[in-house]
Amino acid sequence: MDRSPTVVEPADVDPSWGRRRRFARVGRVLPVAFLQIVGTLVASRFATSAGGDGSTGGPPWARHAFGGAVEPVLVGPLAIALLVAGVVVLPWRWRWPRVVVLVTLATTIGYALLVSPRGPFVAALTMAMANAWLRGHRWWVAVSGAVAIAVLPTADAVLGRSSVLDLSAVLLCLAWVTVTIAVSELVRVRLERVAERRRQRAEADRRRATDERVRIARELHDSVAHSMSLINLQAGVALHLGADLPEQTRDSLASIRDSSREALVELRTILGVLRSVDGANEGAADGAGSERAPTAGLDRVADLVERARAAGVDVTLTLDGDRDGVHGVTDRNAFRIVQESVTNVMKHAPGHRATVAISIGPDVVDLIVEDRPVRPQSIGAPSTEPLASTGNGIIGMRERANAVDGTLSAGPTTDGGWRVAARLPVVGTEPEDAG
Numbered sequence: 001m002d003r004s005p006t007v008v009e010p011a012d013v014d015p016s017w018g019r020r021r022r023f024a025r026v027g028r029v030l031p032v033a034f035l036q037i038v039g040t041l042v043a044s045r046f047a048t049s050a051g052g053d054g055s056t057g058g059p060p061w062a063r064h065a066f067g068g069a070v071e072p073v074l075v076g077p078l079a080i081a082l083l084v085a086g087v088v089v090l091p092w093r094w095r096w097p098r099v100v101v102l103v104t105l106a107t108t109i110g111y112a113l114l115v116s117p118r119g120p121f122v123a124a125l126t127m128a129m130a131n132a133w134l135r136g137h138r139w140w141v142a143v144s145g146a147v148a149i150a151v152l153p154t155a156d157a158v159l160g161r162s163s164v165l166d167l168s169a170v171l172l173c174l175a176w177v178t179v180t181i182a183v184s185e186l187v188r189v190r191l192e193r194v195a196e197r198r199r200q201r202a203e204a205d206r207r208r209a210t211d212e213r214v215r216i217a218r219e220l221h222d223s224v225a226h227s228m229s230l231i232n233l234q235a236g237v238a239l240h241l242g243a244d245l246p247e248q249t250r251d252s253l254a255s256i257r258d259s260s261r262e263a264l265v266e267l268r269t270i271l272g273v274l275r276s277v278d279g280a281n282e283g284a285a286d287g288a289g290s291e292r293a294p295t296a297g298l299d300r301v302a303d304l305v306e307r308a309r310a311a312g313v314d315v316t317l318t319l320d321g322d323r324d325g326v327h328g329v330t331d332r333n334a335f336r337i338v339q340e341s342v343t344n345v346m347k348h349a350p351g352h353r354a355t356v357a358i359s360i361g362p363d364v365v366d367l368i369v370e371d372r373p374v375r376p377q378s379i380g381a382p383s384t385e386p387l388a389s390t391g392n393g394i395i396g397m398r399e400r401a402n403a404v405d406g407t408l409s410a411g412p413t414t415d416g417g418w419r420v421a422a423r424l425p426v427v428g429t430e431p432e433d434a435g
Contacts, residue, residue, distance in 0.1 A: 026091045029127070033087040036123035040083060043119025044073035073116050082111040086124035097132040098140050104128040105144050112155040116162075122148070126180050133184035134191070141184075145177035217270060225267055232260040255310035266296065297331035298323045298358065298365075301338055305356060308342050314353045315342065321360025330424050333400040334358075334365050337408070340393050341369035341420045349373075352417060364406075365424045372417040397422070 086107040093100040104125040111121055125148065133141045153169035156162035235257035239250060298319075305317045326334065338356060345354045352371035359366040394410050397420070401408035406424035413419050 029087060029090040032090065032123045032127050033084075035120050036087055037080075037083050039123070040119040040121045041075060041080075044075050044115070073118060075115055079111055079115050082107045082114065083121065086111075090124060090127055093128055093131040094135075097128070097135045098137050101125075101128045101132045101137070101140055101144050105147065108148070109151050109155075112152050113159065116156050117152060122152070122176065126176070129177075129180055130184040130187075133181060134188050141181065145181065149173050149177055220267070225264055228260045228264050228267070232257055232264070235260065251310050252312075255307050259307055296335045296339075298326060298335055298360075300335060301356070301358065304335075304339055304342060308346060308354070311346055313342075313346050313350060315345075316353075316355045318355070318357045319360075320358070321365075323358075323360055325362070326360060326365055326426055328427070330365060330404050330426055333404060333406075334367060334422075334424055336400055337367055337397045337420070337422050338369060340397050344393060344418070344420075345369075345371045349418065361426075363426055365426060367422040367424070368419070370413070370417060370419040372413070372415055 086104045089100050089103045105128075108122055108125045111117060125144075129141045129144060149170070153173045154165060157165045235253045238245075239253050239257065242250065242253070245253075301319065302317065305315045308315045338358070342354065342356065345352060349371050352373050354369065354371040357366075357368040357370075397410070398408045401422050401424060404424050404427050406422060408420070408422040410418070410420045
């Protein structure tokens with residue numbers, strides 16, 4: 001394991017992403033705003049006159065169904081304000097879709113009551129209704145469309161601006177609401193199909209990743225378990241035949257035998273967890289599994305310290321708090337951090353005195369593993385122990401801390417030792433069978 005200070009940079013976050021997203025939402029409103037404001041103002045300036053044969057010229061929105069002249073519409077400041085207000089609220093259509101529908105419906109009806117409506121003055125309401133339909137507020141859209149059909153084409157007749165009800169305007173308004181809802185439904189179905197295909201691809205990728213993890217775990221188990229079994233067997237034979245060996249040698253052999261046996265159990269446990277993630281939990285069939293070989297947690301720190309002492313390392317353990325209150329991923333990761341730190345002392349500083357301090361609070365678990373040389377070096381002198389240049393121990397510990405939104409710091413001390421400090425929030429209190 002690399003004991004040199006390691007700095008893990010956070011993932012790069014593009015600060016302009018949020019601005020681009022907001023601009024995209026506002027940018028889609030700009031064509032609608034141009035169409036509603038400019039298009040309505042241009043359409044209101046057209047005028048027609050009845051010819052001798054009763055025909056009229058000009059665009060369709062400037063002609064009555066029963067003939068007759070149509071004068072230009074004077075669009076005052078209040079009418080322009082209503083047109084602008086209808087598009088100003090559209091950028092908030094994602095957060096408050098129903099409110100935006102109500103506001104655009106009110107501004108559209110207000111404009112129709114204020115002046116004789118012509119042109120695309122319903123553009124903002126169309127966008128608001130389509131957005132609300134896509135987000136599941138269908139009743140709101142249906143009621144709003146019914147109100148628009150009842151009010152917009154009848155405004156001129158009710159207010160006396162026209163002597164007869166223009167049936168073509170009613171049919172046009174009905175067609176507008178129907179097309180808006182139909183197109184919105186088609187888009188919704190299309191988006192759901194695209195999302196379903198993406199979900200299926202992501203699920204297939206997860207299955208392939210799980211299969212690959214299980215394959216790697218099996219390969220690791222087959223290669224490492226064989227060697228660990230031989231180590232365990234040879235250590236047991238040496239203990240059996242070496243009755244006249246020194247006591248310290250017998251203690252070391254016993255520690256090798258016990259450590260290799262526990263390593264085999266952990267290998268089988270990890271392989272079983274990965275198999276259960278793959279949907280083939282072998283332990284579920286007989287009700288055993290994790291009950292027979294539980295994953296290591298803080299309850300095994302004392303055994304870890306005893307094995308380190310048997311290996312000749314002077315280790316002192318201090319445990320404060322109720323360790324029964326820590327479960328799940330926090331319990332596992334806390335033990336692994338302590339295990340990696342103690343293993344680091346055994347590998348790189350066998351002559352140092354180590355201390356393991358664990359403080360368990362109601363919300364966090366604090367871990368401190370520190371080793372100091374028996375003979376203090378001069379202040380600021382670096383450790384003379386060889387360092388592994390390709391190790392990943394600190395990176396692995398930091399990843400375990402980050403997995404529970406915790407923090408970890410590791411680095412040399414001024415007297416030539418090494419210090420690892422971690423703070424892990426108490427999360428993951430689910431049972432061990434959560435995988």
